[in-house]
Structures are given as structure tokens and as C-alpha cells.
Amino acid sequence: MTGPKTEAGRPVRRGVLYLGGYDPVTPEKFFARQARELxxxxxxxDVQAEPTPARPSEDGHVWQSEIETQGDGWSAHTDxxxxxxxxxxxxxxxxxxxxxxxxxxxxxxxxLFTGTIxxxxxxxxxxxxxxxxPFFFSLLFVIAAAFVTSLALRIDHWAVAWLAPVIFLLVYAGLMRWPxxxxxxxxxxxxxxxxxxxMRGWRPDMEARLDRFAxxxxxxAATPELDELLIVGHSQGSVFALEAxxxxxxxxxxxxxxxxxxxxxxxxxCVLQLGLHPAAKTLRARIQRLxxxxxxxxxxxQTLTDVVNFYKTDPAKLMHLKPSPGRVFPHVLNVRIREMLQPADYSRIRNSLFRVHYQFVMGNTRRYTYDFFQICCGPIGLRERFSLREMPPARNHTET
Structure with missing residues (x-):
């Protein structure tokens, strides 16, 4: 794999399109977080990185910011x-x-019945x-609501039997709200x-959105003098990055x-969340086309400490895609969240499932080969940066 080639002194020009997961966070909050992580x-x-204010497209489905980054002897422009x-x-x-x-x-x-789980x-x-x-916790709430309802039924009053279903639903709904x-x-x-x-083709709204993203x-891609086009998919967005x-x-x-x-x-x-389902034929065919x-x-x-991903798996192999001779697709690289952060920072987040999950797309506090903003804003292309299959320890692979 090779990275972008640029003339001496010319900034690296990179287009990055980011697809997040199933998250209600607004674009305004997303870019506020990005500014903090920058x-x-x-x-x-020890670099300079200045983003422009994010601006929406006319339909509001795409938000754009430009990031100018300068380091020691290099510069990059990220769309x-x-x-x-x-x-x-x-x-x-x-x-x-x-x-x-x-x-x-x-x-x-x-x-369950398709054997996917x-x-x-x-x-x-x-x-x-x-x-x-989440199904387990929902079941616990059902049991708790049934227990409270059974206690209420011990009250010797004619109205209790009529109110029992209401009591059950109120308790269950309350537990679903808190905790x-x-x-x-x-x-x-x-x-x-x-x-x-x-996966079943029952979300025409997302189908239309993916056509828009395409x-x-x-x-x-039509941007003049673009050196690299990078499409990033995080969590459920990983499926849609490939689809788009x-x-x-x-x-x-x-x-x-x-x-x-x-x-x-x-x-x-989460590619394998759908890719392992027998009905995900369209997804597998699209990835095969890529x-x-x-x-x-x-x-x-992939990383061990993020339970949301499928650690140490080859998605293409598990989806039974037909391999192309001499071609690796995908390149699976194992990284360590611990090496991305200073010890105190890692200790603070290590027990937070979703915070660890989001570290993939947040700023590092320790120099490590995998760094989201170096990938998006640095001088080295993604392909060149990760020419090795496995990640070396941080102490053996730092950048200046």
C-alpha cells in the first residue's frame, strides 16, 4: 500500500468523509467535540491545527469543516x-x-432463530x-415490574385487579427511563x-440517505489536486461507509x-453484526464488489478493550467472501487503546464501555501509530502509515 505523493512543499490535500454510529448527537455537538479533541x-x-466553523449543506445531511494543520516541515489541508x-x-x-x-x-x-447470535x-x-x-436488562425490568404488581395484588380491594396491568406498565416504563x-x-x-x-430493506429513509452520501x-473525489480520499465508519457507521x-x-x-x-x-x-446474518446478502455482495x-x-x-467490535477476526473470511488472489481485503490491524492515552487518562475511561469505544475517533494524549487526527490531518497517508499488518508497541513507533 502507498500513501499520497505530493510535490515538495505542497500541503497534503485529503478528503475525509465520516459516518458515525447510531447516535442522536447533533452535528453541532459533534464538531464542538471535535474542536476539543483537536x-x-x-x-x-506539538502541531498547529485550525478548523473552520462547520457549515451544513442545503439539505442539512452533510456538514463540512476544513482543517489546516502544520507541523515541523509539513502541512496538510483536510476537507x-x-x-x-x-x-x-x-x-x-x-x-x-x-x-x-x-x-x-x-x-x-x-x-436467534437464524443462528446469528x-x-x-x-x-x-x-x-x-x-x-x-439490553435484552437482558429489559427482562430484568419485566421481572421487577411483575414483582411490584404481585405485591399490589395482595391488597384486598376490588380495583387492584383492574389496575394491575396499569401498575405493571408504569413500573416497567419507569425502569426503562431510569435506570x-x-x-x-x-x-x-x-x-x-x-x-x-x-438489513431487511425496511428503512427507505436510510436507503435514501446513503444514496445522498454516495x-x-x-x-x-472530484476535488482538484486531492491526494487521498478517506471514508471513515465508526460503530454502525462502518456498515454504511462500505455501503456508501x-x-x-x-x-x-x-x-x-x-x-x-x-x-x-x-x-x-459492526460490519459482522449484519454480515453474519443469512439475510445480509446485499451487504455481502456490495463488499464483494468493493x-x-x-x-x-x-x-x-480492532481492539480487545472495545466490546462493540469483533476482535481478531477477518470480516471477509467470516462472511465467506470470495478471496481475490494476491489481495488482502480488508487489512485487519490490532491496536491498543491503552497505548493511545496517558496512564491517568486511560485509568479514567477504562471502565466506561462507550468512552473506550469512542476513543477510536478522539484525540490521543500519547503518541501512538494509531491516532485519529494524525490519520485525518497528518502528513502521511493511511496506506503508508499502516503498511504493517500488526501494530508495534508505542515505544517503538513514534513520530516527530
């Missing part, structure tokens, strides 16, 4: 675009609980537990439902033959 990047690497779908998540959250819970139970039955445990047992966790919201129970149930519905990829690029290639079949290095980077990846494009590279970053 501060860590500046301090850790950073957030491909936003938080509005679809908020629409799901707005559904009443009496709709959301049955939908999630239907999803659970689907993934057992496949999770065979591939990465931590992800299997993570997948089942359920604190434990992200409803959020995770909705995320499971959304991905299952998308057109945005083509628009960025395949749709872009369907719109413009010659895109990958024009010499522009195109890479998909998946982190905290594998046939020699100028398209897929780099999958």
Missing part, C-alpha cells in the same frame, strides 16, 4: 465532512415504548454479550432494531480507476 491533538504532537443521520435516530427515539419494545423483541427472535459468540463472545445486554436511560437500554434496543430493519463521495462507497462506484464505475487512492477505514466496527476494485483499500481496526 486541542489534545495539538498538545500531543472534513460529516455524513449526518442523527435525525433518523431521533425519529426512532420518538416512537412510544409500546412500539419500540415489541420491535426489538421481533429482532431478537429473528437473530450463536455465530456472534463463536466469532467474538464479548460482542455476543454486548448484543444481548434504563443511564444504561442506554432503549438506545441499544433501538440500534439493534434499526440495523435489522435496514453523491457526496463523488463530489469530494459501493453506491458511489455504482453511480460512477470509473471512480476507482482515476488514480486517486480511496480507502475505507472501519473502527469499532474487493474487486484494486485501488480501493479497506482497513479494519
Amino acid at each position: 486541542g489534545r491533538f495539538r498538545k500531543t504532537w 472534513f465532512r460529516l455524513l449526518a443521520w442523527d435525525d433518523l435516530v431521533k425519529d426512532d427515539f420518538a416512537r412510544p415504548i409500546w412500539k419500540r419494545v415489541p420491535l426489538s423483541l421481533g429482532l431478537l427472535a429473528d437473530f 450463536p455465530r456472534y459468540f463463536l466469532a467474538a463472545w464479548r460482542f455476543g454479550l454486548y448484543f444481548l445486554a 434504563g436511560n443511564r444504561w442506554f437500554v432503549s438506545h441499544l434496543l433501538d440500534a439493534r432494531t434499526f440495523m435489522g430493519e435496514y 453523491r457526496e463521495i463523488l463530489a469530494v 462507497l459501493e453506491r458511489a462506484l455504482a453511480l460512477d464505475p470509473g471512480l476507482a480507476q482515476r488514480g486517486l487512492p480511496i480507502s475505507v477505514m472501519t473502527v469499532g466496527s 474487493q474487486g476494485e484494486e485501488n480501493v483499500e479497506w482497513l479494519e481496526f
Whole structure:
């Protein structure tokens, strides 16, 4: 793999399109967080990095910021675009609980009876537990609500029997709100439902959004003097990063033959959440199509401490994709969250499941080969930076 080649003294010009996970965070909050994390990047690497205020497209589905970065003897210009779908998540959250819970139970039955959940445990047992966790907590709330209702039924009054169903529903709904919201129970149930519905072709809203994102990829790829095109998918966004690029290639079949290095980077990846389901034929076919494009590279970053990803797995192999002779797709690289952060910073987040999950796309406080902002804003292209299959320890691989 090779990185972008530029004339001496000319800034590296990079287009980055970012697809996040199933998250209701608004673009405004996303870019506020990015500005904060860029501060860590500046301090850790002793560089200058200045973003422009983020501005939305006319439809509000894409937000753009430009980041000018300067280091010792190098400079880079990053056209950073957030491909936003938080509005679809908020629409799901707005559904009443009496709709959301049955939908999630239907999803659970689907993934159980098709053998998908057992496949999770065979591939990465931590992800299997993570997948089942919100269903487990919801079941606990059902048991607690049934217990409270049984206590109420001991009251010798004719109205109690009539009120028992109301008591049960109120207690269950209350537990789903607290501590359920604190434990992200409803959020995770909705995320499971959304991905299952998308896989089955029941989310025309997301289909339309991905077509929009595909057109945005083509628009960025047409930027003059662009040295690298990078599509980043985090969490559930990993599925949609691959899907959006395949749709872009369907719109413009010659895109990958024009010499522009195109890479998909998946982190905290949920590709196998759908890819292991027998019904995910369309997803597997699209990834197979990407594998046939020699100028398209897929780099999958995995880590032991993030339960959301499938650690030490080859997604293409587990999805039974047909390999191309002499081609590695994806390049699977194992990284260590611990090495990205100073000891005190790591100790502070290590027990926070989602904070560890998000470290993939946040600023490091320790120099390490995997650094989200070095990848997006640094002088070295993604392909050149990760030419090795495995990550060396941080102490043996630092940059200046």
C-alpha cells in the first residue's frame, strides 16, 4: 500500500468523509467535540491545527469543516465532512415504548432463530454479550415490574385487579427511563432494531440517505489536486461507509480507476453484526464488489478493550467472501487503546464501555501509530502509515 505523493512543499490535500454510529448527537455537538479533541491533538504532537466553523449543506445531511494543520516541515489541508443521520435516530427515539419494545423483541427472535447470535459468540463472545445486554436488562425490568404488581395484588380491594396491568406498565416504563436511560437500554434496543430493519430493506429513509452520501463521495473525489480520499465508519457507521462507497462506484464505475487512492477505514466496527446474518446478502455482495476494485483499500481496526467490535477476526473470511488472489481485503490491524492515552487518562475511561469505544475517533494524549487526527490531518497517508499488518508497541513507533 502507498500513501499520497505530493510535490515538495505542497500541503497534503485529503478528503475525509465520516459516518458515525447510531447516535442522536447533533452535528453541532459533534464538531464542538471535535474542536476539543483537536486541542489534545495539538498538545500531543506539538502541531498547529485550525478548523473552520462547520457549515451544513442545503439539505442539512452533510456538514463540512476544513482543517489546516502544520507541523515541523509539513502541512496538510483536510476537507472534513460529516455524513449526518442523527435525525433518523431521533425519529426512532420518538416512537412510544409500546412500539419500540415489541420491535426489538421481533429482532431478537429473528437473530436467534437464524443462528446469528450463536455465530456472534463463536466469532467474538464479548460482542455476543454486548448484543444481548439490553435484552437482558429489559427482562430484568419485566421481572421487577411483575414483582411490584404481585405485591399490589395482595391488597384486598376490588380495583387492584383492574389496575394491575396499569401498575405493571408504569413500573416497567419507569425502569426503562431510569435506570434504563443511564444504561442506554432503549438506545441499544433501538440500534439493534434499526440495523435489522435496514438489513431487511425496511428503512427507505436510510436507503435514501446513503444514496445522498454516495453523491457526496463523488463530489469530494472530484476535488482538484486531492491526494487521498478517506471514508471513515465508526460503530454502525462502518456498515454504511462500505455501503456508501459501493453506491458511489455504482453511480460512477470509473471512480476507482482515476488514480486517486480511496480507502475505507472501519473502527469499532459492526460490519459482522449484519454480515453474519443469512439475510445480509446485499451487504455481502456490495463488499464483494468493493474487493474487486484494486485501488480501493479497506482497513479494519480492532481492539480487545472495545466490546462493540469483533476482535481478531477477518470480516471477509467470516462472511465467506470470495478471496481475490494476491489481495488482502480488508487489512485487519490490532491496536491498543491503552497505548493511545496517558496512564491517568486511560485509568479514567477504562471502565466506561462507550468512552473506550469512542476513543477510536478522539484525540490521543500519547503518541501512538494509531491516532485519529494524525490519520485525518497528518502528513502521511493511511496506506503508508499502516503498511504493517500488526501494530508495534508505542515505544517503538513514534513520530516527530
